[in-house]
Amino acid sequence: MAVRTQDARRERTRRRNTVGAVIAGLLLASACAAPRDTATGVTALEIGATLDRRAAAVLDHDTDAYLAATDPGATAFRTAQRAELDNLADVPLESWAYRVKEVTRKGADRVTADVELRYRLKGYDDAPVSSARTVELVRHGDDGSWYIAADRAAQDTPEQLWQQGGVEVVRGAHSLVLGVGRRTGELRRIADTADRAVPAVDGAWPVPWAGRVVVLVPESVQDMAGLLDRPAASYRGIAAVTTGEVGGSGRRPADRVIVNPRAYGMLGEFGQRVVLTHETTHVATRADTSAATPVWLSEGFADFTAYRREARTAQELAPELTEAARRGELPARLPADGDFGFGGDAAVLARAYEGGWLACELIAEEWGEEELIAFYRSVGSRPAREGAVEHALRKVLDTTEEDFTARWREYLRDRLG
Structure with missing residues (x-):
């Protein structure tokens, strides 16, 4: 099944990998909201301040400030965090914000916070991608400051691409391709194909949409599965999927086309063109899909x-x-x-x-x-x-x-x- 084999690549379009209401005040700033009714008063505000500093450090790519918010005694965690910030070096971030949703005390000087990370890619995202995080914090020093001791994806939450390695960025006329562990030439060819897909979609769907697409290219099908929080076996024969939220709310989180590099690479020029035009159509029609x-x-x-x-x-x-x-x-x-x-x-x-x-x-x-x-x-x-x-x-x-x-x-x- 030459063409139909590549059709088996697709994920059902109503996957809600980025879900939740978008808070307008968080779209352009790195400020961290910490409502009092989700935690024990001042604890949430203090934790929010720590995460605010971290968010600002991400946007500034300030390694010292980023590490200053982490637990000085958590050596391995600090090393991993330094690497993660380095992985983000070339990613064009427009915003990066945390919202504290709930805080659970684990002792006088230790808490666990349920946090929502929201970020946007500059020039491509009209609304943020949302990722639920579980953050552990400890309190040190005479001033009682809180420091991040652990930060991981919440249960049933996909990984982010930069957690898989250094992100290489290729910009096209209508596309932004982010890859980990892939050759630059491969990412450029994907960008070129995506650039042809956008006007093809415009020709069939003359309804206003962003007219641009973000494509993620992980290193392997296992990493693809990590970005979707699903078993790798589900995607071995699938060349690409599109993530996003249906519903036409006008404030839907950003879509991402995620490529399975092995399956996509086995397709010819026709198959690759069909795959990315198909997935770009899902991006364009998202507001009218419910x-x-x-x-x-x-x-x-x-x-x-x-x-x-x-x-x-x-x-x-x-x-x-x-x-x-x-x-x-x-x-x-x-x-x-x-x-x-x-x-x-x-x-x-x-x-x-x-x-x-x-x-x-x-x-x-x-x-x-x-x-x-x-x-x-x-x-x-x-x-x-x-x-x-x-x-x-x-x-x-x-x-x-x-x-x-x-x-x-x-x-x-x-x-x-």
């Missing part, structure tokens, strides 16, 4: 965009459904969300992607591309999944789910038979 959007529509539209200007036949792009059509075994319904699950039957997964793509192709051909976009946005604007597609079919396409499904099955037969 919990009401079925996976067949979000993934189908991403494939529609990726294949839109490619000179390949439907049989070449949908080999699994082509075989099913020739056997007279066309699906009776549009793909369900569960059909897109990884780790199951690869043929079912491939047919799900192919079916979603051809459903979007059908709308574009019979109703028009403008109506396809209007349909996508109408579905995503609904508050819940139930009835969302049916409502948009009636409102935008003047049809019913039963009629649309029948047309789709006939379209499969005509295009693939």
Whole structure:
């Protein structure tokens, strides 16, 4: 499955790797909020002050100030922290802020704080990426100052790229590629492909969006899994995934396209172009994708965009459904969300992607591309999944789910038979 193999790279787009409301006052500053009602009074304020100093040191890349906020007795931790700050040296940070959410006393001079780190990349992030951290602090000295003794990702929280090694940065016309342990030439080629993906997406999605994409390229599939907080086995055959929050709130955290360097590198130029155009489509459509959007529509539209200007036949792009059509075994319904699950039957997964793509192709051909976009946005604007597609079919396409499904099955037969 030349093209469909790369389709198995994709993660369901509604992964919420960056979640939570965005606090406007934290977007442009390194200040650390420490509300009194989340901890024992002055302790939260004092810890907030320590984290404020650390945040300022990150933005200034001031190693001495950064280490001054760490426990002088935690030698190994200080060494690791120095290395982590060095890893950030070339990352273009616009903001870096901590928010203390809760403080738990572990003794008179020791506490554990649940902290939210929020940061933005300059010129690329309209809203911050959020990462939950667990920070341990101890109190030393005559002035009773607090020092950071440990800092780790909270449970069920992904790693950050700079925690995996020194980050190399390659800037494109419409892209920012951050890599660890990869050659500069490889990162440049990814940036060039992403730069071509952005105008391709603009051509299919004429709705205002940022018009730029951030791509993370870790050293291995194991490191990719660490950035997603998932088992590595889930991503071995997947070339790239996109992370972000759905919902169209207007304050959604920033998206990231994360590349599996091994799987991506095994693709040819066509496959790599399709992969990054598909994933960039998810970035562009994020504001109009919600919990009401079925996976067949979000993934189908991403494939529609990726294949839109490619000179390949439907049989070449949908080999699994082509075989099913020739056997007279066309699906009776549009793909369900569960059909897109990884780790199951690869043929079912491939047919799900192919079916979603051809459903979007059908709308574009019979109703028009403008109506396809209007349909996508109408579905995503609904508050819940139930009835969302049916409502948009009636409102935008003047049809019913039963009629649309029948047309789709006939379209499969005509295009693939």
